[in-house]
Amino acid sequence: EVQLVESGGGLVKPGGSLRLSCVTSEFLFSDSTMNWVRQAPGKGLEWVASISSGSAYIFYGDSVKGRFTISRDNAKNSLYLDMNSLRADDTAIYYCASRGVVYQLDYWGHGTLVIVSS
């Protein structure tokens, strides 16, 4: 069974930083483009960032560009999201998700909650 497990969420003050992690098991993490998607309380899904299998191609959503950094360690089957200059509107559940060959997000983790508040 494919599993993705996020961690690292929590309460952080505006302007602060946080690092999220996503560890996967069993499927070919090293061959997969990986993504972070977030969902603010009571709101819809918002794509945050993507990173290709070899880290050559990295893309960000406009709302996080310049503040967030996506990275991965294929040896550890792990995906990361470094979040800086956090704002109240970054408050959300953050999901990691793998991308399939036709750009579908085929497997999702359970999410980790980030709350930005003073």
Place this chain on the structure above:
Amino acid sequence: SYVLTQAPSVSVAPGQTAKITCGGNDIGTKGVHWYQQKSGQAPILVVYDDSDRPSGIPERFSGSISGNTATLTISMVEVGDEADYYCQVWDSSSGHVFGTGTKVSVL
């Protein structure tokens, strides 16, 4: 930036058919994917590439495209189908774009 538009809500009686639409410019050229998200849970993929189903997804879930509108059809709706449904495409300028979401209520 690319925008996908969905109706906020759809209500359907058990055993009937629910149709959830997703509108976007030239959507037929992009490959549309659909996700089901039940309350308090992560999304799951129910249809990909316009009309294909992942393994384990019932045949009651089907997808189609006509013009600038994609449609997710749930046949013989069950109480357990009550959830939010999101469409999604990849756009070369905007990245992964999600629709605004449709809440399906089973009366």
